[in-house]
Amino acid sequence: MKKKLLSVLLAAGMVMSMAGCGNSNSQPAASNDNAAETQTQAAETEAKTEAASDAQTADAAGGEAVTLKWAIWDKESTPYWQALADAYKEVAPNVTIEMVDLGSTDYMTVLATELSGEGSDFDVVTIKDVPGYATLVQKNAIIPLDDYISADGVDLSKYAGTTDQVTVDGSLYELPFRNDFWVLFYNKDLFDAKGVDYPTNDMTFDEYDALAREMTDTTFGSQVYGAHYHTWRSAVQLFAVLDGKHTILDGDYEFMKPYYEMVLNQEKDGVCRKYTDLKAEGLHYSAAFSNGDVAMMNMGSWYVATLISSLQSGEYDADLCGNWGMVKYPHAEGVEPGSTLGTITGLSVTSATDTPDEAWKFVEWVSGEEGAAVMAATGNFPAIMTDEAMDLITGLDGFPTDEASKEAMNVSNLYLEVPYAENVSEINSALDSYHGSIMSGEMTIDEGIAAMNEAVQAIKN
Amino acid sequence: MKSARKKAIAGKVLVYVILIIIAALMIIPFIWMLSASIKSDREVFQMNPFVLIPENPKWSNYHDIWTKIPMLKFVENTVFLTIVVTFLQLLTSSFAAYSFAKLEFKHKNTLFFAYIATIAMPWQVYMVPQFIMMRKFGLNDKLLAIICLQAFSAFGVFMMKQFYEDIPDELCEAARIDGMSEYRIYASIMLPLSKPALSTLTIFTFVNTWNDYLGPLIYLKSEAKKTIQLGLKMFISQYSSDYGLIMAGSVLSLIPVLAVFLCLQKYFVEGVASTGLKG
Amino acid sequence: MxxxxxxxxxxxxxxxxxxxxxxxxxxxxxxxxxxxxxxxAFFNWDGSNPITFAGLSNFKQLTGDVFFKAALKNTIIYCIGTVPLTMIASLALAIVLNQKVVGRGIFRTLSFFPYVASLVAVTSVWKMLFHPSKGPINNILYTVFHVPMEQLPQWFTGGLVLVSMILFSVWKYMGYYMVIYLAGLQGISAELYEAASLDGANTWQKFQYITWPQLRSTTFFVVVMLTINCFKVYDIAIMLAGGGSGELTISSTVLVYYIYQKAFIDWKLGYSSAVAMVLFLMVFVVTMIQFRGQKKYQ
Structure with missing residues (x-):
């Protein structure tokens, strides 16, 4: 089935490219069957007057040069943007992809500003996080893709349920192309040195806590931290939602208490670095892990690519962290292992674009299986996890060779760090802020949770 | 007599001790920046033990900064912006300030209030309406947008006005009686007298434009139009932060600013010989 | 006529x-x-959808907003601490560096360093110096003053974060205002001092009767700019106190951060403008009082 789809896509691509070579000038009625096909689509989308979209889609099929302006971040340090654009050039030679780098630090702010009012010239935009996505949806800056999805028969089930969590009133405004999930990284050398068994793919939180404590060495000079939690809210707070009984949008956060207690007790006993220290140092999690004194660290799968490339380039000392592995997230008592957090990166079509159909084609391609192959080849986890893509990643030079690390890639339940909700950005800010208060000791766990409840309930009403 | 001299010497010593302490406090960050700029990512945040010069200094940071991003182009853009903005700012502010300080006219207070009021508004508040407006003017992704934003700041007018007010009115009155036009008074009396103020404003405008980040971030998107500060931020990506390179870039970007300061600071000294506070 | x-x-x-x-x-x-x-401030707008009239509802909402109240309180405390300290420090520095001191040029340039150096760089240094467990400051407190480990000050959280912010900002902007004062000092005529010397005035008297009154408009300018800039404090707070996602807690949040958050994260531009109005009114009142004060002197 997959193979067939691929070959159809490839064939379509070849036809398109040939058409592209054939007539470089605009010939609206060049290929009739394509025009007919898109006509039904146009009727459904109601986006444009029929005549206009008619002419447009026909243009694309006929191969008129189209330029799509695509908002991205960190072009220099992220290889897959260029790889995707180049690969798409093969499929649709008449389409020029113009990438605009908005930088990663303030990406969603700049993007939302750019899409404010009318007159933006972006066609396709990358969606970095769900709060930002919610903003753009509410601003009507991006369009619903449902009609396109049903017209082209895109199978959403391949996205492992993530699309459900970003559906807004029954409509989907983005299609994910990258899907990172959280795993537990560990340093095998430290476990070997201590003669402790490696963590497994099936650990309860209690077992995890005990293991972290067992690995800890507080002797000055030969210090080992059993665990490491980055300063993000997700790294601590979201352990609590993995049992599937609660969500981060609940408005009553009593269920987070045991996890805060676990981490703060570990901090007190020197099992992990102090939150306040991390904040003062601005210590990046990658620096923490590559320093070779952290036994286990929970982090997103994007770190796999970083670890592999930094070890190869010599930026990380292989003696300190070269022997690493991964296992699944620990799980709550009575819950099957493999539940974890996910972060999706998606593409959307702007409402300002003059060429929504071409923009959609691009989005569909990047988020589809061909795009997935490109992503996997660069060591990133595509939103559609095919066996081929998985083999590509696990087969990368530098990927851990043990079976457990490969098995860790199988996710049973994926909960987005933040699912869509109407006021998700405000809820997110409130939770971020009180997470900081609890972790830095400004508030006790109970005070912090009470404040969270109050703030989120106020936002929801 | 003798004890007075002793006291004076003790005072001098005290002044120097304080000055040296202050100077040390001031220079620490720069030394740290220099040191960090030749370190690898991991070494930058290593505190225990802290080393000033790492075993293997990463001089390549100073090389990479030019090759990893089109730094030369960024420098060009920044220099162009800074010079144009500073020039316009000096010219228009000192012109307007003269009027506010030395002339009487209708709505003077209202107009001046408009200036002050805008200083008090954080830019974040009107950034969006401003952006939408500028885009309507076709200024999105144009260097001209930054010039329009920065060149007519209220700050410059306010500062120059305060300085002009300290210049005695009698000078202008005398010139007026001599039949000089206001433009001549401005050009031949006020301007030469306000060199310290002008150099101060030059430095502030220069530093502001040079270091501006949010403005270019919102307005300049194509690679060919970006500025140094945007270039530096390019290194800070979500999943890794290249501190060594950032610091190397910071050191480089600091040099022109310091050069301008050093060139202009003699104007603060000007006249000190005759006016200094002799104890 | x-x-x-x-x-x-x-x-x-x-x-x-x-x-x-x-x-x-x-x-x-x-x-x-x-x-x-x-x-x-009197409307609801998200930057894209049509604007709707909100009347005073944005302001009403402010009164029950925990974060807004915390931001307001923190900003005011920060201003009360920073404005006088910076003014005094920069004036003192300017007067000293206006005298014939050996190496005056070098000292002046050095004082200007913190102002021109990038904020990312200098805040990193500060955070190292005041690092709660490894920083030299706490190290001294621990080894010299025998402060117990658990009681070592946490400079970047809780009640102390504002103190750190104030100290930092005095240090960073002292050179800036010193430059303004230096330029102002040039305007004072030497004859005034010579006449005072003949009358047997001492250093303090000269300062009191000549320097201070002569610097009136400069001081007015410095204080107004300081006040405005203090009320607009934003990136210092983020850099010194921001957590993992750059967020500020209730003890370190400031008005402009909140304005930024409401405008660009939540896209409630109307509400954000309402917060800005409060900020503006405070600056306005303070400036007017100073304006009156300056007029009275004249």
Whole structure:
């Protein structure tokens, strides 16, 4: 089935490219069957007057040069943007992809500003996080893709349920192309040195806590931290939602208490670095892990690519962290292992674009299986996890060779760090802020949770 | 007599001790920046033990900064912006300030209030309406947008006005009686007298434009139009932060600013010989 | 009569011609958007969808907003701490560096360093110096003053974070205001000091009766700018106190951070403008009081 789809896509691509070579000038009625096909689509989308979209889609099929302006971040340090654009050039030679780098630090702010009012010239935009996505949806800056999805028969089930969590009133405004999930990284050398068994793919939180404590060495000079939690809210707070009984949008956060207690007790006993220290140092999690004194660290799968490339380039000392592995997230008592957090990166079509159909084609391609192959080849986890893509990643030079690390890639339940909700950005800010208060000791766990409840309930009403 | 001299010497010593302490406090960050700029990512945040010069200094940071991003182009853009903005700012502010300080006219207070009021508004508040407006003017992704934003700041007018007010009115009155036009008074009396103020404003405008980040971030998107500060931020990506390179870039970007300061600071000294506070 | 009027008109025209080059640019690019933003406080707008009238509801909502109240309180405390300290420090530094001191140029340049150096770089240094467990400051407290480990100050959280912010900002902006004062000191005529010396005035008297009054407009300018900039504090807070996602907690949040958050994260531009109005009114009142004070002296 997959193979067939691929070959159809490839064939379509070849036809398109040939058409592209054939007539470089605009010939609206060049290929009739394509025009007919898109006509039904146009009727459904109601986006444009029929005549206009008619002419447009026909243009694309006929191969008129189209330029799509695509908002991205960190072009220099992220290889897959260029790889995707180049690969798409093969499929649709008449389409020029113009990438605009908005930088990663303030990406969603700049993007939302750019899409404010009318007159933006972006066609396709990358969606970095769900709060930002919610903003753009509410601003009507991006369009619903449902009609396109049903017209082209895109199978959403391949996205492992993530699309459900970003559906807004029954409509989907983005299609994910990258899907990172959280795993537990560990340093095998430290476990070997201590003669402790490696963590497994099936650990309860209690077992995890005990293991972290067992690995800890507080002797000055030969210090080992059993665990490491980055300063993000997700790294601590979201352990609590993995049992599937609660969500981060609940408005009553009593269920987070045991996890805060676990981490703060570990901090007190020197099992992990102090939150306040991390904040003062601005210590990046990658620096923490590559320093070779952290036994286990929970982090997103994007770190796999970083670890592999930094070890190869010599930026990380292989003696300190070269022997690493991964296992699944620990799980709550009575819950099957493999539940974890996910972060999706998606593409959307702007409402300002003059060429929504071409923009959609691009989005569909990047988020589809061909795009997935490109992503996997660069060591990133595509939103559609095919066996081929998985083999590509696990087969990368530098990927851990043990079976457990490969098995860790199988996710049973994926909960987005933040699912869509109407006021998700405000809820997110409130939770971020009180997470900081609890972790830095400004508030006790109970005070912090009470404040969270109050703030989120106020936002929801 | 003798004890007075002793006291004076003790005072001098005290002044120097304080000055040296202050100077040390001031220079620490720069030394740290220099040191960090030749370190690898991991070494930058290593505190225990802290080393000033790492075993293997990463001089390549100073090389990479030019090759990893089109730094030369960024420098060009920044220099162009800074010079144009500073020039316009000096010219228009000192012109307007003269009027506010030395002339009487209708709505003077209202107009001046408009200036002050805008200083008090954080830019974040009107950034969006401003952006939408500028885009309507076709200024999105144009260097001209930054010039329009920065060149007519209220700050410059306010500062120059305060300085002009300290210049005695009698000078202008005398010139007026001599039949000089206001433009001549401005050009031949006020301007030469306000060199310290002008150099101060030059430095502030220069530093502001040079270091501006949010403005270019919102307005300049194509690679060919970006500025140094945007270039530096390019290194800070979500999943890794290249501190060594950032610091190397910071050191480089600091040099022109310091050069301008050093060139202009003699104007603060000007006249000190005759006016200094002799104890 | 008619002639007099026309002369006044002519004068006005000359005055306007001086102002025009700056004012036109200023009005178009700054004043118009600001007036628009002002009006926004009474509306709801997300930057894209149609604007709807909100009346006073944005302001009413402010009164029950925990984060807003915390931000307001923190900002005021920060200003009360920073304004006088910076003013005194920069004036003292300017007076010292206006004298014939060996290496004056070097000292002046050094004082200017913190101001020109990038904020990312200097905040990193500060955070190292005040690092709660490894920093030299706490190290001294621990080894020299025998402060127990658990009681070592946490400089970047809780109640101390504002203190750190104040100290940092005095250090960073002292050189900036020193430069303004230095320029102001140039305007004081030497004869005044010579005359005072003849009358047998001592250093303090000279300062009290000559320097201070002569620097009146400079001081006014410095204090107004300081106040405004303090109320607008934003990136210092983020860099010194921001957590993993750059967020500020209740003990370190400040008004402009909240304005930024409401405008660009939540896209509630109306509400954000309402917060800005509060900020503006405070700055306005403080400035007016200072304005009165300056007038009274004259």
């Amino acid at each position: 008619a002639k007099g009027l026309s002369r006044q008109k002519k004068r006005d025209l000359v005055a306007y011609s001086f102002i025009a080059p700056n004012f036109i640019g200023f009005a178009v690019f700054t004043l118009v958007p600001i007036v628009f933003a002002f009006a926004l």
